[in-house]
Amino acid sequence: MGNSQSQPTPTAALPQPFLRDPKRMSRMSQATQVVAKRQSMAFSGLTLGCTSAAPHFDDDASQDGSETSSHTLEPPPPLYAATSELQEDDEKAALAFKEFLKTYPEYKLTWTLDALRRSDFSRLDRSGETYVDYMGASLYPESLIRVHTDFLRRSVLGNTHSVNNSSQLSSRYTEEARQAVLSFFRAPPGYTVVFTANATAALKLVGEAFPFQEGSTYVLSADSHNSVHGIRVYAANKKSEVVYIPCLDQGGVDTKTAMDILATHRAPGDTAPALLALTAQSNVTNSKNNLGLVKHAKQLGYSVLLDAAALAATSVINLADYPVDAMALSFYKLFGFPTGVGALVVKESFLAELSRPWFAGGTVDLVQAPGMVHRLSDDMHSRFEDGTINFVSLPAITDGLRFLSAYLPFLPIRLAALTHFLATSLSEITHENTDKPVVRVLSRLPTRRPKAVGEQAETGSVISLIFLDPSGEMLPLSFVEYAATTQNISLRTGCMCNPGGAAALLGLRAEMDQLTCAHTLADFEVHVGRELGVVRMSLGLASNFHDVYRVLAFARAVGTAETRAAMWDAWSAARAAGHGGKH
Structure with missing residues (x-):
C-alpha cells in the first residue's frame, strides 16, 4: 500500500465543463500593496500567534434576530471583500453563502484573503478551475512570480562556489534566504538551514547520516509519509530496532500511548543513539500530533526529527517552544513556488553528530x-x-515567507470554517429517492473552530472520504477522479504516500499486517476487492466558499442517477481508450 492513485487523465480526452530590500519590495503588485495598507490597523500590535487584540465570535453570535435586524446591526463588508462570493450570479449560491455566514460568522474576519484571491489567484476564477489539492501543492501567488522574475531580469547570479561578483551576489541572497527561514520558524540561536531538493531529501539526509547502531531505536508513527517510513531501512541495516506508534482509527497518535512507547524503548542509562520521527500533521487523516511529545522525547534522550511538510503551510511553528533537533519541509507546499527546493532546519550540534556516507x-x-x-x-x-x-530560486524563498507571514494569521479561521462546512455538508448529501449517503467522510474533523485572528486550529484542512453508489458500495477512485476532472475540480485519490494512515481510515490494518514482500499493489487490491485509497480534498491559501460550493454541486451530481450514469459511461469509454485511470 504505497502511493496508490489513479493516473491523471489527458486533458484532450476530457469534455469541457460548465521581498526583501525596500527597492525590491516596492515592485510588489499594486493590488497587494493596497491590501497591505488596508490591513495596517488589523496588524498593529499583532504578532503571529497573538490573539489579544482580535475580535472574537461565538458560535451563535448571528442567531439573534430577524434578517432586518441583522442588516441593521452588522456593518457592510469592507470594499476589498467584494469578491465573486458576494456578487454570485447564481442566486442559489448567493443564498447558500449567506446561510454559511450565519453559521460561521468568524469567516468575515478573513475577508482580506478574498482580496488576495482577486489580486494573486484570479486565474482560478478565469479558468473555472476548482482547486482542492493544496496538500499536494500550494498555488503560487502571481505577485511572487512577478517580483522574482523582475529580480532575475535585473540580477547577474553565479555559482555560489566561486568568489566573483555574481557568485557573491548569489551567496548574499542565499544567506538572506537562510535567515528568513530561521526567522519564520522562530528558531533560537544554534539552528541553521540546509537547503535540499524537498522535504523527502531533508528526511533522507538525517536517515542516512544518523549514527544508528545495534542497540539504537527508531520510533515513528504508523500515520506517516513514506519518506519517514523509509528511514527504517537505514536503521534496520545498522541492526537498530524499529518501533511503531500505532495510529488511531482516524489517524494521529494517542499522546499517552506514544509517551509509554518512548519510555519503554529508552531505559535509564541507555547510550545508543535513538531517533523519534514525529509527523506534525498527517497528509491524509487530517490529524495533528501533540508537539509536547518533542520535549518528552528529548528528556528521555531521543533525538527528534519533525516532518513539518503538511503543517507549515497553514500553522505557526515556533522552534523556540518545540526545540526539535531537525525539521523537514518543502517550500512549494507553503506558497507554491519554487518547486525543487526544500529545507532541513536543524541544530548545528545535531549536525555535528551525523556522519555522511559520502x-x-x-x-x-x-x-x-x-x-x-x-x-x-x-x-x-x-x-x-x-x-x-x-x-537562482532561493531569493524567492525570502519573498514567499514574507508574503505568507501576512496572511498566515487568518488561515486557521477560514480553513477551519470551510473544512467543517464542506465535511458536514458532504455527509448530508444522499442519493435521489433514497436516504443512502453519497459520501462517507473518514478523516478527522475539529471539535472546535478558531474564532480569533492568530488562533491555531486543532486539525488540518484535509478531508479524506469515499464516494458510494446507491447500494452503499464504494465507487472506484479512478471514476471519481475522472468525473471530477471533467468538471474542472482538481482533487487527488490514492493513499497519498501514507499507507498507515490510509489503512486506518479504511479499516484495513489487519490486512496490512498480512502483507509480505512477495505481494504487489495489484495483489493487495484484488484481496480487498477495490482500488486502494481515498478521495482527498485539501484547502489552502486561496480557498474560498465558491470552491466548496462547486465541490458540493459535484457530489450532488454523483447522487443523481441520470448524471452519474452519464459520468460512468464517459469514464468507461475513456478507460477503454486508455485515458480513464489505472484500471
Missing part, C-alpha cells in the same frame, strides 16, 4: 586524490548541501 562537491574543504584523505567544510550547513544548490 562527500560531494561543495561539502568538502580538502580532498586527496588519489588517496583517502578528505576534510569537510567548516560551515556545518555546507557539509550537507551536495553539489550546487538552487541559488
Whole structure:
C-alpha cells in the first residue's frame, strides 16, 4: 500500500465543463500593496500567534434576530471583500453563502484573503478551475512570480562556489534566504538551514547520516509519509530496532500511548543513539500530533526529527517552544513556488553528530586524490548541501515567507470554517429517492473552530472520504477522479504516500499486517476487492466558499442517477481508450 492513485487523465480526452530590500519590495503588485495598507490597523500590535487584540465570535453570535435586524446591526463588508462570493450570479449560491455566514460568522474576519484571491489567484476564477489539492501543492501567488522574475531580469547570479561578483551576489541572497527561514520558524540561536531538493531529501539526509547502531531505536508513527517510513531501512541495516506508534482509527497518535512507547524503548542509562520521527500533521487523516511529545522525547534522550511538510503551510511553528533537533519541509507546499527546493532546519550540534556516507562537491574543504584523505567544510550547513544548490530560486524563498507571514494569521479561521462546512455538508448529501449517503467522510474533523485572528486550529484542512453508489458500495477512485476532472475540480485519490494512515481510515490494518514482500499493489487490491485509497480534498491559501460550493454541486451530481450514469459511461469509454485511470 504505497502511493496508490489513479493516473491523471489527458486533458484532450476530457469534455469541457460548465521581498526583501525596500527597492525590491516596492515592485510588489499594486493590488497587494493596497491590501497591505488596508490591513495596517488589523496588524498593529499583532504578532503571529497573538490573539489579544482580535475580535472574537461565538458560535451563535448571528442567531439573534430577524434578517432586518441583522442588516441593521452588522456593518457592510469592507470594499476589498467584494469578491465573486458576494456578487454570485447564481442566486442559489448567493443564498447558500449567506446561510454559511450565519453559521460561521468568524469567516468575515478573513475577508482580506478574498482580496488576495482577486489580486494573486484570479486565474482560478478565469479558468473555472476548482482547486482542492493544496496538500499536494500550494498555488503560487502571481505577485511572487512577478517580483522574482523582475529580480532575475535585473540580477547577474553565479555559482555560489566561486568568489566573483555574481557568485557573491548569489551567496548574499542565499544567506538572506537562510535567515528568513530561521526567522519564520522562530528558531533560537544554534539552528541553521540546509537547503535540499524537498522535504523527502531533508528526511533522507538525517536517515542516512544518523549514527544508528545495534542497540539504537527508531520510533515513528504508523500515520506517516513514506519518506519517514523509509528511514527504517537505514536503521534496520545498522541492526537498530524499529518501533511503531500505532495510529488511531482516524489517524494521529494517542499522546499517552506514544509517551509509554518512548519510555519503554529508552531505559535509564541507555547510550545508543535513538531517533523519534514525529509527523506534525498527517497528509491524509487530517490529524495533528501533540508537539509536547518533542520535549518528552528529548528528556528521555531521543533525538527528534519533525516532518513539518503538511503543517507549515497553514500553522505557526515556533522552534523556540518545540526545540526539535531537525525539521523537514518543502517550500512549494507553503506558497507554491519554487518547486525543487526544500529545507532541513536543524541544530548545528545535531549536525555535528551525523556522519555522511559520502562527500560531494561543495561539502568538502580538502580532498586527496588519489588517496583517502578528505576534510569537510567548516560551515556545518555546507557539509550537507551536495553539489550546487538552487541559488537562482532561493531569493524567492525570502519573498514567499514574507508574503505568507501576512496572511498566515487568518488561515486557521477560514480553513477551519470551510473544512467543517464542506465535511458536514458532504455527509448530508444522499442519493435521489433514497436516504443512502453519497459520501462517507473518514478523516478527522475539529471539535472546535478558531474564532480569533492568530488562533491555531486543532486539525488540518484535509478531508479524506469515499464516494458510494446507491447500494452503499464504494465507487472506484479512478471514476471519481475522472468525473471530477471533467468538471474542472482538481482533487487527488490514492493513499497519498501514507499507507498507515490510509489503512486506518479504511479499516484495513489487519490486512496490512498480512502483507509480505512477495505481494504487489495489484495483489493487495484484488484481496480487498477495490482500488486502494481515498478521495482527498485539501484547502489552502486561496480557498474560498465558491470552491466548496462547486465541490458540493459535484457530489450532488454523483447522487443523481441520470448524471452519474452519464459520468460512468464517459469514464468507461475513456478507460477503454486508455485515458480513464489505472484500471
